[in-house]
Amino acid sequence: MYIHTLARTGGSWESLDVLGAPADGPVAFGGDLGPQSLLAAYRRGLYPFPAATEEQRIVNELLHEADVAAGAVKVLPGREEPFSIAWCSPDPRPVIPVREARLQRSLRRQLRRTPEWTTTADMCFERVVRQCRTGRSEQWLTDDLLRGLCVLHELGHAHSVEVWEGDELVGGTFGVRVGAVFSADSQFTVRSGAGKTAVADLTRRFAAAGGLAVDVQRDGDHVRLLGARPVPRARYLALLTGRRATRPLPTERLPARRLAG
Structure with missing residues (x-):
């Protein structure tokens, strides 16, 4: 599922449709927290919300696995456990x-x-x-x-x-x-x-x-x-x-x- 979703995203921040993303909840999961990724995310109107524990990561997966499978929430490359980093852009x-x-x-x-x-x-x-x-x-x-x-x-x-x-x-x-x-x-x-x-x-x-x-x-x-x-x-x-x-x-x-x- 994750490989299929990654293929749809094209593996880049520019491929994320932030404007058309759901108003509530994460726009994307995965990626990394290096300075280049952080700056690219902020420039796209996103901010990170990492899961500090395995329990929080599992909760992310349970809550959003269906959205990821449907393509409503994208998965970025960079981590074996993509649900450990959520990227958010609330609207409004x-x-x-x-x-x-x-x-x-x-x-x-x-x-x-x-x-x-x-x-x-x-x-x-x-x-x-x-x-x-x-x-x-x-x-x-x-x-x-x-x-x-x-x-x-x-x-x-x-x-x-x-x-x-x-x-x-x-x-x-x-x-x-x-x-x-x-x-x-x-x-x-x-x-x-x-x-x-x-x-x-x-x-x-x-x-x-x-x-x-x-x-x-x-x-x-x-x-x-x-x-x-x-x-x-x-x-x-x-x-x-x-x-x-x-x-x-x-x-x-x-x-x-x-x-x-």
């Missing part, structure tokens, strides 16, 4: 237009009361990614994915934002930049509000770099409070291939309270 996609980003009133008040908080970008990328998987029940940030993301960071495609309380890292977020879109993968919070502060700071820095939108991948009340709104997949894919943000992401240390306006 929650996106924060950088000029419309906002903070809820309680967080603005908190930032005004915590003048010691500062933010930076790209100061400790790997540390932020590792913090984002600490204590999570779903360990989709596997070692393979972490290694691939760190190489993307070294190549200038992946970035992190850090929130500091003095010398202590209390929050952060990271993701991959594609043209005028920043796809934010995850965030972490040690102090209440620090993760949301990191995302808000990312939108401000990305706007300064000429970016248009921050994709937060998964919808929810917490991202709606930051200004996220659902964008149809076709429009999201057009954003990826439209105007590019050519200026570098500002990395200097800045006071977090500036975000309160």
